Amino acid sequence: MLQIALWKRLLIVLTCAFGLLLAMPNLFYGTVERYNDAHLALERTGAVSAELEPALDDWPDVLPSGLVNLGLDLRGGAHLLAEVQLSDVYESRVEAFWPDARDALRDVRDQVGTIRRQDAPAGELRIRISEPAGIQQAVAAVRDLASPIQSLTGVGQTDIDVTGAGDIVTLTLSEAERAATDDRTLQQSLEIIRRRVDEAGTREPTIQRQGADRILIQVPGIGSAAELKELIGTTAQLTFHPVVSRQGTAGQSVDIDELLVPDLEFPDQYYVLERTPVVTGDDLVDSQGAFDQNGRPAVTFRFNPQGARAFGQYTAANIGSPFAIVLDDEVVTAPVIQSAITGGSGQITGNFTVEEANRLSILLRAGALPAELTFLEERTIGPELGQDSIDAGQIASIVAMAAVLVFMILAYGLFGTFATVALGINVALIFGLLSLIGGTLTLPGIAGIVLTIGMAVDANVLVFERIREELKTAKGPARAIELGYERALSAIVDANITTFIIATILFTLGSGPVRGFAVTLGIGILTSVFTSIFVTRLLIVLWFERRRPRTIQV
């Protein structure tokens, strides 16, 4: 009557053993973590630092080494949610069309007359022509600059929209081009942030795209969000402009194709520069922190061939006139060109400290962010607070476990003992599964585990109560146990499916800590159903087979 097939027994025991094995590394968290770090270093660079070397032998290779990741609220670190100002890019993209548009319109000068650039909102280029009759030719000439879009969704469309009204030609990016640009901008930003964070050498950062224009950055172990912001919040847009005048004043109105830029060192001093840069940081291939001939910290740079050519031609043609090196809308330095610079490399000397020079070179090397970032959310959690939370959570879990254990044994005697054994296995399985899928444990996640400890016995309680009832109708102990499990099943399944639905919704809609809670809750449901239906049943059957009791008391 009360039987479980041998293969089922083996399967249950093996599943438990496997779960326990997967959970085990978490008991030796520090050791396994160093072991994993050492292996990662070995994989990436092919070598291990002397410091990490002994860690390789601290943990046997045959054992699993997956760990439960600790969330930022437990480990400490910084969390930033950044929004990429996608429209920044439209501006520079449109800006880049101006020289070409000017040339194109000059070619048809006899029809459109003279041309003049007009003030326009950001992301729009407006050109006034002196012969309104030629507007159609003007539009056609500018439209010729359009190129087809290379993206899946934008097939057959071009990158710019050109319209003419009265004597004004207006150029904007097309809808499809904006979408394609947005996507590219975000990908680039992601890539550049990742490179910068990696260059700074922090461990296991999470850098994820969120939604259409957001990037989530989580860096464990970093001191503060401000520090992280300094690293990734700087655009590091480097450009080289011809200088129109060194004597600018704040608020001075300048020509449409000129820029008014303050000096980095003396904010009161302003330069008037040509708006279109000669070369930009995009053409940089390398940058290093160094010292100039006077021993002052400097930053060296090297252009790619294209940049080197443009820079060489410009410097050759403008010997004796100044040009400005502009970093994020501030003039770093504005030297006079002494001779043509054809080698494609140079150095920037400003008023840097050694650290500043090094950081700037990291930023230049990693590349400029294509657009500015605004930070929507930032959280810093100190490692001590995280450790306090882990300790408190640990104590609370142990006390909770002990309390439930005593309660169950008092209420159900031997059967209660079976249930608590299953509960222990259940908690181990939760950790095993979390380690297997690389889940993240957060503080609410610990609460989820404690809640699971309390609720996991529910299925057993349902079964035991049912067995008690079935015993009243006196069908013999074996039959009562059998029926108890059978008849309690539908309630167990229904009750757990509804909770699982909730966990799924929490997972889909939540973020960070809440998501961590959803994961432990969901996993807890799966493992608790398994342990209370299969594991306790197996324990009871094994006991029953040995003892063959005539009566049982539940």
Next chain:
Amino acid sequence: MRLRLVPQETNFDFFRYRKITFGGSIIAMIASILIWLTVGLNFGIDFLGGTTIRTEATSEVSVADYREALAPLDLGDITISEVFDPTFEEGQHVAQVRIQAQEGQESVTPDVICAVEDALRVVDPSITFPSVESVGPKVSGELIQTALLAVAASLGAILIYIWLRFEWQFSVGAIAALVHDVILTIGVFSLLQIRFDLATIAALLTIIGYSINDTVVLFDRLRENLIKFKKTALQEVMNRSTNETLSRTLMTSGTTLLALLALLILGGDVIRGFVFAIFWGVIVGTYSSVYVAKNVVLMLGLDREPKKPDAGMQVPVGDEA
């Protein structure tokens, strides 16, 4: 000797004091809504935007001194509250400084945070800042939306699931019980001015999950008994089912509350609000399964025309309605 929360055989009439229990629930709900509307919830920065800074010092926290130090910074509304917790060590004094969202800014700039930290360091040189969190108004607005959506989606999903598994009256009863639990929890949070943030929403959903669990177990037994006792009055079958499952209901609530109590006392102040919400929810959830869900089903009445015999509960029947 066995620990029994209830006698082996119980025969309570759960509908006897229906006016008091059901009426009491309705009054409690109305009271909760009134408190909610008049006192309001103490929203955290997740929903309001702003910055919270946790401070830790070896000397006593003086809220007045902190306030005075921060006043010249002109940061608008600043709330400072001392945090107490049994897990703190001797000489560990913690406070929470909350600064409202600044006009025209998303998250607070590092300058502002630095200024605040410097000002507080003058008051107490031993002060450290274990956590600094800042949420901009854009994100907080979205978080509110997400939270509401999550609660609505959960209720909707459960409505549909119970409807498929049981009959529509059950599903209405279950939702009534859930709404009851959620409203009472919001009421308590308004009354005690506990911080209401994203974690609280997660707790609310957990309460929904727990309460529905309880309700489903009861409904499952009710369904079984309705087949067994075809001629008995609905109210009596309900009473019988409740009595039969009473022991289990209290056992499970007991173990869950026991585990949560450990967390509530020992788990630290960071998640106390979250744990308190679940703790409270388990209590009202247990109550509502026994006293609210069934009453609603009874009021709606059930169509008890003989149907084709149920093959058995172990077969997951897709639809019985």
